[in-house]
Amino acid sequence: MTGDASANRVSFWRTFWANAVVAPRTSLGFMRIDFILGMIFIIPLTQISFFALTAQLANDSVSEIQFVVIGNAVATVTYSSVFSVCQTTDSEKQQGTMEHLLVSPANRLALYFGRGMIPILISLATVAMGLVYAVFLFGVPLAPGSEWALAVSVVLTAFAMVGFGLLLGGVALYLRTSIILGNIFLFVGLLLSGVNFPLSSLPSSLQWIGYALPLTWGLSAVRAAISGDSLGTLTILWGAVAICALVAYGAAILLWDVFEHRALATGSIARF
Amino acid sequence: MATAQVYGWSRGRSTLASIRLCVLQFVADPQWLIPSMIAPVIFGLVAFGLFANSGPNFLVYAILGAGMMSMWGQTLYGSGWATGQDRVWGTLEPTLQAPTPYLYVVLGRVLWNVVSGLIGGLIVYVVVVTVNGASPTLPNPAEFALLFVFVMLTLASVGTLLAAVYVYTRYAGFIQNIGEFAFYVGTGCMFPVVLLPFWTNPIGLLFPPTWALDALRYNGIPGYAGFSWGFGWDMVGAIATTAVYLGISTSVFRRVERQVLEKGSLGDY
Numbered sequence: 054m055t056g057d058a059s060a061n062r063v064s065f066w067r068t069f070w071a072n073a074v075v076a077p078r079t080s081l082g083f084m085r086i087d088f089i090l091g092m093i094f095i096i097p098l099t100q101i102s103f104f105a106l107t108a109q110l111a112n113d114s115v116s117e118i119q120f121v122v123i124g125n126a127v128a129t130v131t132y133s134s135v136f137s138v139c140q141t142t143d144s145e146k147q148q149g150t151m152e153h154l155l156v157s158p159a160n161r162l163a164l165y166f167g168r169g170m171i172p173i174l175i176s177l178a179t180v181a182m183g184l185v186y187a188v189f190l191f192g193v194p195l196a197p198g199s200e201w202a203l204a205v206s207v208v209l210t211a212f213a214m215v216g217f218g219l220l221l222g223g224v225a226l227y228l229r230t231s232i233i234l235g236n237i238f239l240f241v242g243l244l245l246s247g248v249n250f251p252l253s254s255l256p257s258s259l260q261w262i263g264y265a266l267p268l269t270w271g272l273s274a275v276r277a278a279i280s281g282d283s284l285g286t287l288t289i290l291w292g293a294v295a296i297c298a299l300v301a302y303g304a305a306i307l308l309w310d311v312f313e314h315r316a317l318a319t320g321s322i323a324r325f
Numbered sequence: 326m327a328t329a330q331v332y333g334w335s336r337g338r339s340t341l342a343s344i345r346l347c348v349l350q351f352v353a354d355p356q357w358l359i360p361s362m363i364a365p366v367i368f369g370l371v372a373f374g375l376f377a378n379s380g381p382n383f384l385v386y387a388i389l390g391a392g393m394m395s396m397w398g399q400t401l402y403g404s405g406w407a408t409g410q411d412r413v414w415g416t417l418e419p420t421l422q423a424p425t426p427y428l429y430v431v432l433g434r435v436l437w438n439v440v441s442g443l444i445g446g447l448i449v450y451v452v453v454v455t456v457n458g459a460s461p462t463l464p465n466p467a468e469f470a471l472l473f474v475f476v477m478l479t480l481a482s483v484g485t486l487l488a489a490v491y492v493y494t495r496y497a498g499f500i501q502n503i504g505e506f507a508f509y510v511g512t513g514c515m516f517p518v519v520l521l522p523f524w525t526n527p528i529g530l531l532f533p534p535t536w537a538l539d540a541l542r543y544n545g546i547p548g549y550a551g552f553s554w555g556f557g558w559d560m561v562g563a564i565a566t567t568a569v570y571l572g573i574s575t576s577v578f579r580r581v582e583r584q585v586l587e588k589g590s591l592g593d594y
Contacts, residue, residue: 087496091503099506103515104371107390110516111375111383121375233363240367250374 065163072167076141089133089175097129097183098190104249105191122191123279124248126183127207127272130214131239133175138218139235141168142225155316161306169215176211184275196281203278206287209294210271216301217267223308227315242268267297339425343433351441362445365395369449372515373456382546384461388453389545390515392446393476393538396439397508400480401501403438404487407431421582428485428578435484439477463545472541479533479563482570489577513538517551533570536563 101122108121145151154164184203187193195203221238225231242248245255245263252263263269274290369391376383408431411417421427454460463469487500494500509515511528512535518526529535539551540559552559 087499088503091499095503096506099510103506103510104375106510106520107372107515108375110386110520111372111377111379236363240364243371244367244374249371254374254377 061160065160068159068163069167069170072164073170076168077171092129092132092175093178093182096132097126097179098186100129101125101183101186101191108249119187119191119193120251121249122187122193123184123276124246124272125243126187127180127210127275128242128246128248128268129183130176130180130211130271131242131268133172133179134211134214135218135221136235136239138169138172138215139221139225139231139238142222143231152316155313161309165219165302165305165309169219172218173211173215176214177207180207180211180275193279195279199278199281202284202287203275205291206271206274206278206294209291209298210267210275213267213271213294213298213301216298216305219305220301220308223305223312226309226312242266245269246272248272267294267301270294270297335425336429339423339429340433340436343430344437347434347437351437362395362448364398365391365445365449366452368394368515369453370456373453381462382548384453384457385463385542385546386515388450388461389538389541391449391453392443393512393514393534394509395445395449396442396477396480397512397514397534398505399438399442399445400435400484401487401505401508403441404435404484405491405498405501407434407438407484407488408492426578427582428575431488431578432481432485435481435488438484439481442480443477464547465544469541469545472537472544475563476534476537476541479537479567482533482567482574485574486570486577489574489581492577492581508532511535517542517549519551530562531566533563533566536560536566 104121104125105118108118111117142151145154184193184207188195217238221234222231225234228234245259246252246266246268247263248268252260252269255263270290270293274287274294277286277290369387372387372390373384376387408417411420420430423430510521511525512518512532513521513529517539518529518535521529536559540556540563542549542551543556543559
């Protein structure tokens, strides 16, 4: 019994590390070094510049431009966490490895967390770089002593967003391709998560959709940390991000479980 | 003279056949319009939200900007695929061996990309106008439409050059995905390029759409403050850079055709 538990533990961590190390080179097709560097250094700068200049043209108000800058610095997280992770399902199907994955005894939890590890690290780096640009190039003021709160907010956001990407990857399992889903959620946060204007300026039905997205809560936590809000406020927001993350990872695992059973029943899930 | 005419017909027929094939592929699987449409529609709505209460002319900025992004996106991604598809399907070398120059086949694909980008732009227009509840007023709608077609042609020239460059580079994916926003910023899709730091302007002016879009805004937005030289020189710049782009792409495609005969390695993927 003890031997089985120990073997299971070893198998769990082996699956976790194998996926963490191998997935970026195989199913995470976008994770080439040039793409990674581009995602971390170029995309945040160009996306922030684009929306900051648009805001400047619309209304030359410093506070509004800074609102847009912070929003887009955090929103760049979606490239590595949502779009790339969501594409893994397509890659598995294209490479013909989906059937092998579905019949393998690998622990699913280890598999998903392992696959999410490198995207989480890249997401962290992307948001961190975006915030560096925001502070040093666009003059966003950072409240004194808020660095640690900001770090916690960014880590939680990256974690939750990768979970959301895995969830979309699970949905994409049932679709012919994940490119549409990936594209929708790559950009929808710009509109519904309070990236460019407060959520309150949207119709109430859209506000509810926005509240269901982890980016909304992650961004709120980052904004609160930057402006030096109290620990009480931050704790509530961190809790919301953590709940989003748990729901996303849980739903992702549940979806894959459902589709696995469907795959066994119909033998058609891996069609591309 | 008769031979030249036959060549002309043959090339025109190849371009038309290429467009027809693109249309058929699009009808069979129109999913590619969706990615090129989702982002511009969202950007159009975001711009509309940002420009709210900034005055009536900003509706034109939002629609024009998002529409341009649709066409730019389609040009960037579609041009990579214009030559990339031959590599993936193994048809690059056979197509290059055909009597018609490869340029005319690619031209058909690039033209279709611009047209499908325009469809995306129209969808952006419908969505933003629906949200706004009224369509924008243009001082000279007919001139604006004519200039818009010209902007499409300048984009097609960029698409042709990019397709030529993509034959040589394996970095098409990088240029498309990572450089997308840089193109939008540098060519002033949503705002005048003069808002950017001065040192960036010469880089933006290397692209024909920068000139053409500035001219289009001079025509469509009363009181627009773009490049100080105004509408006329914008048009001269747009025509000159478009001609240069087409010249370079023609030369690159000729070189590609020679190279494939010499090395036989072009289709390596």
